Amino acid sequence: MSDPMPIDGRASGQGRVFQTGGDQYIEEHHHHYGAGTGSLLEPQSVGPRPPQGATVPDSVRVPLVGRAPGILRDRADLMERLRAAVTGPGGDVHVLHGLGGCGKTAVAHALFMEAVRDHGRVGLWVNASERISLRAGMLAVAGDRGATTGELAAAAGGQRAAADLVWHYLDHSAQRWLLVLDNADDPTVLEEGGWLRTSPLGTVLVTTRHATSPLWRGAGSARHPVGVLPEADAAQVLCDLAPDAGTIESAQKVARRLGCLPLALTLAGSHLSHQLLESWSMDEYDRKLSEDSTALVDQGAASTGSGQSRHLVGRTWQLSLDALAVQGLPEATTLLRLLSCWAAEPVPLYLLMPVARGEVDFGHLDPPLAPDRVEPALRGLLDHSLIGMVEADGRRCVQAHGVLLDSVAAGVPDARRAALAEVAGRLLEAALPPDEAVPSEIYTGWELLAPHVTQLLRAAPGEWSAGLMVRIARQMQHAGNFAGAARHARYAADVAERSLSEEHSVTLAAHDAEARALLFLARRADAEALHRRIWTTRKRVLGGDHPETLWSCAGLGMSLRLLDRLEEAEQLLRQATAAQRRVLGPDALETFVSRSMLVLTLSALGKREEFDEEARVVEDCERFVPPDHLTALLVRHDYGDGLRALGRYAEAEPVARRVLADRARVQGADHPLALAALSLTARVAHGLGKYDEAIAALEELIERREQVLGSEHLLVIENREWLAEWQARAQAQP
Known part of the structure; x- marks a missing residue:
C-alpha cells in the first residue's frame, strides 16, 4: 500500500489543518468562558466516535427522593446551622452522616426547599450514590448553569475534564446556589476526579453513611451527625x-x-x-x-422503581454491606450477623477479643472471619455508620440500631443461624465470671452482658442459652439486684420448661436462682414453696445425695428459718450439712454455706452449746477460702448475727465492725448486704447500751436505705419503728 498523497495547507488565526489517511472521525472543540476568561482549546479527538455517555437525569432542580416528610420533626438545631450556611457568604461543605434510614435525605430535602422558596437560592440536586449517576448529574448541573451543548458533549465523551467544567460554571453562576450531593455513601466516588469542591457562590450539602472519610476533613467542611428522633x-x-x-x-x-x-x-x-x-x-x-x-x-x-431498596428497612443496610464487600471487607457481614444475635444495647469490645485472638474459630462461618480481619471489619462497620462507638459502665462499646439488627437477623440463611448462635453464646460464656468468684472477678461489667444473654435466649432457646441466663441471674444476686435476679431467673425457667422440660437440670437451676432471689425480696412464703418443689423434684430425678438435691435441701431450710419454722429448718440444715460433708467434702463452698445457715438457726433457737460447736465454721472457712470471697463474708456475717441473737454483744461487736468494713469495701457501701451489716452494727451498739452510737448508725441506715429502696419499703418502715423506740429508750435513761 502506497503512502498517502501529502497535502499542503496553511492556516491563520484560529484555523487548523489536519492530515489523515483512511476513514477517520475528526472532532475539534473550542470553549469560550466569557469576557476576561480567555478561550481554551481542548485536545482534539482523532479516532472512532466516543460512546454515548450516561443518561442525563430528568431534573437537577427537583430533589429526587422517594418520600419526603410533610413535617420535619426535631432537627431544629441542625436546620438552624444549615440555614445559616445557606444564607451566609458561601464556600462551605456540610456533611450529614449517619445510619441508613435516619433521615439525612429528609433534612437535605427540607433545606433545599427552604433555600429555593425563602432565600432565592438555585437548588441543585445530584444522586451521588454511583460514579455514573454522579457524573451525569454534575454535567447536568453545568448545563443548568450555562455550559453549552458542545462543552457538555466534550466532557461526556472524555475530551475535557468534566469536574473542571462543572465547577467553572458553578464559580461563575449568575445566582447563588445550594448543591446537594445525596447518598454519597462511597466517598471515593467524589474523590476520584475532584468532584467535591467549594465555591464562594454557593453551599454544598453531602448526605452519607460514611462517617469518617478523610474527604470530609478538608478546609471549609463541617460534619453533622444525624441520629434517631427523640x-x-x-x-x-x-x-x-x-x-x-x-x-x-x-x-x-x-x-x-x-x-x-x-x-x-x-x-x-x-x-x-x-x-x-x-x-x-x-x-x-x-x-x-x-x-x-x-x-x-x-x-x-x-413502589418507587429502581431505588426501592433505599426505602425498605429490610434492604437498606445491605447497600452498605455490599459496598464493604466491594472494598474487600466481606467479613463485615459476618460480624454484623454476629452482633444481630445479641441485643440493641452496648456490646463491650472485650466480648469480641477472643475472636481477634483466635480463641474462637470463625472459619466455619460464611464469609469466614479470621482473627486479623476483626479490626478491619469493625472499622468498616463504623465507617459506614452501621454501628457506633459508645461508652457504658466506663467501657468502650459498639452499638447497632435495633431495627437494623432485626432486619440483619431476618436475612441470615437458616443453615447458618445455629453456627452464629453457638459462637455468640461461647463469647458470652467466656466473658461471664464463674458463679463463685472473688469479687474482683464478679463486679467487672457483667451487667452489660445481661441484655445480650436475654436476646440470645429469645432467638436460640435451649440448654446452653438458658444456662447462661441462670448465671446472669446469680451474678445479679451477688450484686444486690434481687428483683433483676428473680426476673431473669424466671424468664430462663419459663424458656427452659418450654424448650427442654420441667424436670431438666437447667430448668431446676433457674427456679433455684429465682427462689433465692425471692428470699432477699422478703417473699418468703413464695420462696419456701418453690424451694420445696425443686427439692422434691431433684430427689426423684437425681437422688437424695446429689449435690444439687442437697443444695435445694439447704435452700428450703433457709426459707423455713426466715418463716420462723425453726425446728424444721434445723432438721433440714443438719441433714444437708452432714450429706455435703460426706459427698462434697468439709471444705466445699456449699458445705460452708449450709453450716452458716445452721449457725443462725441454732442462735434463733437459743441452743448455745450447739451454736458454739457449729461456729467453728468460721475458722474452717478461713483456712480454705480467701477472706474477701463472698462465702467467707457470709460466714462471718452470720456468725456475728448469731452472737447478737444470743445477746453476746461484746463478742459480736468486733465481728460486726469487720463485716461492715469488708462488705463496704468489697461490695460497695450501698449494697443491700452492706446495709444489712450496718443494721447489725447498730443493733449490737444498742445491745451494749451505746445509744448515741446506735441511733446515729440507724439514722444513717434509714437514709441510705431510703435512697436505695424507697421510703415505703418494709425494711425502711421497720427501721423507723426501731428508731422511735430507741430514741424513747435513750431519753428515759438517767
Whole structure:
C-alpha cells in the first residue's frame, strides 16, 4: 500500500489543518468562558466516535427522593446551622452522616426547599450514590448553569475534564446556589476526579453513611451527625402520617419498638394510613410488630422503581454491606450477623477479643472471619455508620440500631443461624465470671452482658442459652439486684420448661436462682414453696445425695428459718450439712454455706452449746477460702448475727465492725448486704447500751436505705419503728 498523497495547507488565526489517511472521525472543540476568561482549546479527538455517555437525569432542580416528610420533626438545631450556611457568604461543605434510614435525605430535602422558596437560592440536586449517576448529574448541573451543548458533549465523551467544567460554571453562576450531593455513601466516588469542591457562590450539602472519610476533613467542611428522633417527635411522626390510628401514647409504644428510626416510622405510618382490607390501630400494629417487625414495616413502602431498596428497612443496610464487600471487607457481614444475635444495647469490645485472638474459630462461618480481619471489619462497620462507638459502665462499646439488627437477623440463611448462635453464646460464656468468684472477678461489667444473654435466649432457646441466663441471674444476686435476679431467673425457667422440660437440670437451676432471689425480696412464703418443689423434684430425678438435691435441701431450710419454722429448718440444715460433708467434702463452698445457715438457726433457737460447736465454721472457712470471697463474708456475717441473737454483744461487736468494713469495701457501701451489716452494727451498739452510737448508725441506715429502696419499703418502715423506740429508750435513761 502506497503512502498517502501529502497535502499542503496553511492556516491563520484560529484555523487548523489536519492530515489523515483512511476513514477517520475528526472532532475539534473550542470553549469560550466569557469576557476576561480567555478561550481554551481542548485536545482534539482523532479516532472512532466516543460512546454515548450516561443518561442525563430528568431534573437537577427537583430533589429526587422517594418520600419526603410533610413535617420535619426535631432537627431544629441542625436546620438552624444549615440555614445559616445557606444564607451566609458561601464556600462551605456540610456533611450529614449517619445510619441508613435516619433521615439525612429528609433534612437535605427540607433545606433545599427552604433555600429555593425563602432565600432565592438555585437548588441543585445530584444522586451521588454511583460514579455514573454522579457524573451525569454534575454535567447536568453545568448545563443548568450555562455550559453549552458542545462543552457538555466534550466532557461526556472524555475530551475535557468534566469536574473542571462543572465547577467553572458553578464559580461563575449568575445566582447563588445550594448543591446537594445525596447518598454519597462511597466517598471515593467524589474523590476520584475532584468532584467535591467549594465555591464562594454557593453551599454544598453531602448526605452519607460514611462517617469518617478523610474527604470530609478538608478546609471549609463541617460534619453533622444525624441520629434517631427523640421519642416524642418519633411518636408525632406516626400521628402526622396516621392521625386516626390511635393516641399519642399508643404511637409512643410503636415508636419505641421501632427505635425511633425515621425510615421505619415513615413506613409504619404509611402502612397504617393506607390499609384497605384491614384498619389496625396503633396498639394492634404494636402487637403485630412483635411477630416480625422488619417484614411488617416494609409493607408500608410504595413502589418507587429502581431505588426501592433505599426505602425498605429490610434492604437498606445491605447497600452498605455490599459496598464493604466491594472494598474487600466481606467479613463485615459476618460480624454484623454476629452482633444481630445479641441485643440493641452496648456490646463491650472485650466480648469480641477472643475472636481477634483466635480463641474462637470463625472459619466455619460464611464469609469466614479470621482473627486479623476483626479490626478491619469493625472499622468498616463504623465507617459506614452501621454501628457506633459508645461508652457504658466506663467501657468502650459498639452499638447497632435495633431495627437494623432485626432486619440483619431476618436475612441470615437458616443453615447458618445455629453456627452464629453457638459462637455468640461461647463469647458470652467466656466473658461471664464463674458463679463463685472473688469479687474482683464478679463486679467487672457483667451487667452489660445481661441484655445480650436475654436476646440470645429469645432467638436460640435451649440448654446452653438458658444456662447462661441462670448465671446472669446469680451474678445479679451477688450484686444486690434481687428483683433483676428473680426476673431473669424466671424468664430462663419459663424458656427452659418450654424448650427442654420441667424436670431438666437447667430448668431446676433457674427456679433455684429465682427462689433465692425471692428470699432477699422478703417473699418468703413464695420462696419456701418453690424451694420445696425443686427439692422434691431433684430427689426423684437425681437422688437424695446429689449435690444439687442437697443444695435445694439447704435452700428450703433457709426459707423455713426466715418463716420462723425453726425446728424444721434445723432438721433440714443438719441433714444437708452432714450429706455435703460426706459427698462434697468439709471444705466445699456449699458445705460452708449450709453450716452458716445452721449457725443462725441454732442462735434463733437459743441452743448455745450447739451454736458454739457449729461456729467453728468460721475458722474452717478461713483456712480454705480467701477472706474477701463472698462465702467467707457470709460466714462471718452470720456468725456475728448469731452472737447478737444470743445477746453476746461484746463478742459480736468486733465481728460486726469487720463485716461492715469488708462488705463496704468489697461490695460497695450501698449494697443491700452492706446495709444489712450496718443494721447489725447498730443493733449490737444498742445491745451494749451505746445509744448515741446506735441511733446515729440507724439514722444513717434509714437514709441510705431510703435512697436505695424507697421510703415505703418494709425494711425502711421497720427501721423507723426501731428508731422511735430507741430514741424513747435513750431519753428515759438517767
